[in-house]
Amino acid sequence: xxxxxxxxxxxxxxxxxxxxxxxxxxxxxxxxxxxxxxxxxxxxxxxxxxxxxxxxxxxxxxxxxxxxxxxxxxxxxxxxxxxxxxxxxxxxxxxxxxxxxxxxxxxxxxxxxxxxxxxxxxxxxxxxxxxxxxxxxxxxxxxxxxxxxxxxxxxxxxxxxxxxxxxxxxxxxxxxxxxxxxxxxxxxxxxxxxxxxxxxxxxxxxxxxxxxxxxxxxxxxxxxxxxxxxxxxxxxxxxxxxxxxxxxxxxxxxxxxxxxxxxxxxxxxxxxxxxxxxxxxxxxxxxxxxxxxxxxxxxxxxxxxxxxxxxxxxxxxx
Amino acid sequence: xxxxxxxxxxxxxxxxxxxxxxxxxxxxxxxxxxxxxxxxxxxxxxxxxxxxxxxxxxxxxxxxxxxxxxxxxxxxxxxxxxxxxxxxxxxxxxxxxxxxxxxxxxxxxxxxxxxxxxxxxxxxxxxxxxxxxxxxxxxxxxxxxxxxxxxxxxxxxxxxxxxxxxxxxxxxxxxxxxxxxxxxxxxxxxxxxxxxxxxxxxxxxxxxxxxxxxxxxxxxxxxxxxxxxxxxxxxxxxxxxxxxxxxxxxxxxxxxxxxxxxxxxxxxxxxxxxxxxxxxxxxxxxxxxxxxxxxxxxxxxxxxxxxxxxxxxxxxxx
DNA sequence: TATCCTTACGGAATTCGTAAGCATG
DNA sequence: CATGCTTACGAATTCCGTAAGGATA
Numbered sequence: 159x160x161x162x163x164x165x166x167x168x169x170x171x172x173x174x175x176x177x178x179x180x181x182x183x184x185x186x187x188x189x190x191x192x193x194x195x196x197x198x199x200x201x202x203x204x205x206x207x208x209x210x211x212x213x214x215x216x217x218x219x220x221x222x223x224x225x226x227x228x229x230x231x232x233x234x235x236x237x238x239x240x241x242x243x244x245x246x247x248x249x250x251x252x253x254x255x256x257x258x259x260x261x262x263x264x265x266x267x268x269x270x271x272x273x274x275x276x277x278x279x280x281x282x283x284x285x286x287x288x289x290x291x292x293x294x295x296x297x298x299x300x301x302x303x304x305x306x307x308x309x310x311x312x313x314x315x316x317x318x319x320x321x322x323x324x325x326x327x328x329x330x331x332x333x334x335x336x337x338x339x340x341x342x343x344x345x346x347x348x349x350x351x352x353x354x355x356x357x358x359x360x361x362x363x364x365x366x367x368x369x370x371x372x373x374x375x376x377x378x379x380x381x382x383x384x385x386x387x388x389x390x391x392x393x394x395x396x397x398x399x400x401x402x403x404x405x406x407x408x409x410x411x412x413x414x415x416x417x418x419x420x421x422x423x424x425x426x427x428x429x430x431x432x433x434x435x436x437x438x439x440x441x442x443x444x445x446x447x448x449x450x451x452x453x454x455x456x457x458x459x460x461x462x463x464x465x466x467x468x469x470x471x472x473x474x475x476x
Numbered sequence: 477x478x479x480x481x482x483x484x485x486x487x488x489x490x491x492x493x494x495x496x497x498x499x500x501x502x503x504x505x506x507x508x509x510x511x512x513x514x515x516x517x518x519x520x521x522x523x524x525x526x527x528x529x530x531x532x533x534x535x536x537x538x539x540x541x542x543x544x545x546x547x548x549x550x551x552x553x554x555x556x557x558x559x560x561x562x563x564x565x566x567x568x569x570x571x572x573x574x575x576x577x578x579x580x581x582x583x584x585x586x587x588x589x590x591x592x593x594x595x596x597x598x599x600x601x602x603x604x605x606x607x608x609x610x611x612x613x614x615x616x617x618x619x620x621x622x623x624x625x626x627x628x629x630x631x632x633x634x635x636x637x638x639x640x641x642x643x644x645x646x647x648x649x650x651x652x653x654x655x656x657x658x659x660x661x662x663x664x665x666x667x668x669x670x671x672x673x674x675x676x677x678x679x680x681x682x683x684x685x686x687x688x689x690x691x692x693x694x695x696x697x698x699x700x701x702x703x704x705x706x707x708x709x710x711x712x713x714x715x716x717x718x719x720x721x722x723x724x725x726x727x728x729x730x731x732x733x734x735x736x737x738x739x740x741x742x743x744x745x746x747x748x749x750x751x752x753x754x755x756x757x758x759x760x761x762x763x764x765x766x767x768x769x770x771x772x773x774x775x776x777x778x779x780x781x782x783x784x785x786x787x788x789x790x791x792x793x794x
Numbered sequence: 795t796a797t798c799c800t801t802a803c804g805g806a807a808t809t810c811g812t813a814a815g816c817a818t819g
Numbered sequence: 820c821a822t823g824c825t826t827a828c829g830a831a832t833t834c835c836g837t838a839a840g841g842a843t844a
Contacts, residue, residue, distance in 0.1 A: 159553060160478055178823060187811050192824060202560035211817055212824040220563040227556045227759070231549060235477060238545045242520035245538040441545070496798060505836050510799060530799040530842055 159201055161235055164228050166194035167206060171225060172298070175207065175214035230439075236299060237441035244443040250279040253449060256292040256301035257284065259388035260364045264408045265322075265432065266305065269453035276452075277445050288362060288387075296437050302446050303436060305453070307364050310435040317466050318435040321454040325424035326365065327410050329396050329403040336402060337419040346421055348376050355383040355401035357392050364389075365430035369404055372427045393418060406430075438466065477519055479553055482546050484512035485524060489543060490616070493525065493532035548757075554617060555759035562761040568597040571767060574610040574619035575602065577706035578682045582726045583640075583750065584623065587771035594770075595763050606680060606705075614755050620764050621754060623771070625682050628753040635784050636751040639772040643742035644683060645728050647714050647721040654720060655737040664739055666694050673701040673719035675710050682707075683748035687722055690745045711736060724748075756784065 165184060170191070173179040177195070181188040199206050206221035207214045217225065243251055253273075257266060262284055274282060285292075285301055289309035295301040297315050304310060311318040328346060330336045336354065339346065352373065359366040366385075373380050383401045386392050389409035396403040397417060404427075410420040434450060434457065436442060447459040483502060488509070491497040495513075499506040517524050524539035525532045535543065561569055571591075575584060580602055592600060603610075603619055607627035613619040615633050622628060629636040646664060648654045654672070657664065670691065677684040684703075691698050701719045704710050707727035714721040715735060722745075728738040752768060752775065754760060765777040 159556070176823080188823080189812085189825075190810060193810085196825090202557065203564035204560045209824090211819095213818070213822085214824080220560065223563070224556055224559050227552055227559060231552045231556065234545055234549045234552065238477070238542055238549065239520065241542045241545060242522045242538065245541070246521035494798080506798080507800075507837085508835060510801095511835085514800090527799090528843075531797085531844095532799080 163194040163198040166191045240441045252281045254283040254301045255303045256295040257305040261305040273449045273452050307430050307432045310433045316435040318433040321432045321434050323429050325429045326427045327407040328421040328423045329418045340421045352378045352380045355381045357384045357401045358404040360385045368428040481512045481516040484509045558759045570599045572601040572619045573621045574613040575623040579623040591767045591770050625750045628751045634753040636753040639750045639752050641747050643747045644745045645725040646739040646741045647736045658739045670696045670698045673699045675702045675719045676722040678703045686746040
């Protein structure tokens with residue numbers, strides 16, 4: 159039994175049982191992967207993969223049973239390397255942050271700037287994706303930290319920590335009727351808002367669910383002319399006069415967005431909690447804690463470790 | 477990084493940092509072990525062992541930090557093999573039970589006999605030792621199941637399950653004054669018992685602590701003429717008239733021990749709980765559950781797994 | 795001086811990639 | 820017939836044990 163065999167098995171599952179792809183991912187030859195898997199099967203004395211003729215089609219029952227153990231072995235191998243690297247080159251390494259556009263664009267910059275200044279030896283990588291993709295990157299070990307408002311709390315393999323709460327704003331061109339309302343100190347209502355075409359986030363993104371819920375609760379329907387994955391795109395189309403935008407308040411900057419009027423909408427939509435997540439069971443290098451604290455100061459190393467040790471248990475079950 | 481390197485590191489710690497011994501245990505050459513360790517240190521980029529000149533003297537701080545990860549890796553490798561073997565040859569394998577003499581001699585036989593009959597393909601191994609040794613065998617992965625009355629519940633790395641409660645008996649030759657008392661229906665008291673020299677278990681064994689506590693609580697001192705690790709030895713010296721024996725009630729059989737009179741002493745000493753333990757995080761083959769149920773019928777597979785998953789968390793912390 | 799670790803070296807075993815073969819959709 | 824896994828084979832590498840060297844208690 160060796161780690162290359164285990165990697166081959168894990169990757170075969172991840173890559174949909176296509177050993178040719180596995181070979182590419184692992185930078186080796188396809189017959190090599192085939193051999194690794196068969197040798198492991200021989201040593202263990204069980205067939206891990208269902209085969210239709212020659213091609214692999216899925217896991218056998220024994221395969222499905224041992225896969226979690228294989229994953230844990232590879233996770234711990236990675237943990238070992240990280241723990242060692244943390245001692246070896248204390249302040250050299252890589253920090254990969256997976257985040258949604260909104261977080262990467264509006265929430266992370268101060269922390270990234272400060273971290274980068276205080277940890278010049280750490281290479282920072284920022285990966286963007288949907289909240290689901292953020293979670294998957296974490297689970298696959300391809301990101302150290304994930305930041306998103308949605309989804310993260312729903313994965314048992316992740317530890318999600320609340321970072322900050324935020325609310326929505328409505329943005330309109332200065333000439334828009336709603337901008338007039340605001341100047342006259344009129345309180346914005348959902349009914350009033352529903353009179354205009356709306357531009358906001360796609361479902362599954364950045365508090366979109368709370369927007370839908372608010373309208374539904376009042377039995378109102380809003381006309382969605384455009385949905386986008388990030389506030390910058392939304393702002394662009396609001397400027398073009400296509401509709402009123404509903405975005406995260408943090409995504410509006412009075413100075414930079416002088417050509418748009420922002421109207422506070424915290425009374426209309428439920429507030430949102432942005433969470434930071436790490437993979438349960440992953441060793442975190444010292445500077446990972448540093449970044450987390452820089453991003454959300456209440457999340458000290460101690461707080462993070464406490465949350466990490468509050469195990470649901472299921473992850474380590476066999 | 478490979479498993480042989482990890483094994484060398486683990487064994488180096490276990491064998492007191494003597495690589496010559498490690499080589500013997502791992503059935504390899506001493507320079508080989510030396511190389512494995514250095515190669516791992518090189519790959520990880522950290523020094524794992526303190527060295528005084530050429531010899532190893534202990535773990536460095538980084539070494540102590542990564543050792544738990546190394547142990548977990550090797551444990552999971554073992555788990556993987558066991559899980560596979562459980563599918564491969566469903567009813568072939570080895571079951572190693574570590575127990576104290578009392579358990580091996582008086583409590584285990586029925587379960588061992590039944591199990592052996594129902595699982596002819598499983599080789600049974602019985603290891604004896606002190607309760608501490610039983611715990612250490614489990615923690616070192618050299619036994620699957622441990623049975624003892626003392627100590628087992630105190631190890632965070634073990635899951636201890638209560639099996640049965642038992643009480644003490646006093647044994648004397650039929651001609652002994654206490655035997656007369658019993659025939660006259662006189663209730664035995666500690667004060668009366670303390671009038672005679674006592675033969676019982678060694679400290680740390682089979683409920684000895686409850687015996688000491690009972691006398692102490694009443695401010696009585698008893699004269700211990702002999703202490704032994706098992707009831708058979710105690711019985712032998714009681715037969716010789718050296719004193720009265722205090723042994724586990726289960727260790728006396730009216731027919732086999734016809735030359736000794738047993739007097740119930742459950743009112744004198746606190747009752748004892750015999751526990752069965754398994755290593756936390758170890759994969760248990762199907763027949764291990766079978767044996768546990770055979771030994772203590774309330775301990776079904778479900779009960780055992782529930783106890784196993786109630787993790788203190790500390791074991792898997794990094 | 796005995797114990798214990800490291801270095802050096804050579805043979806053996808393993809490993810891996812290329813090329814060819816074969817089954818499946 | 821294109822895709823995808825297996826088999827075959829040879830070269831390169833790695834691995835490991837023996838023997839010698841050096842440091843420490």
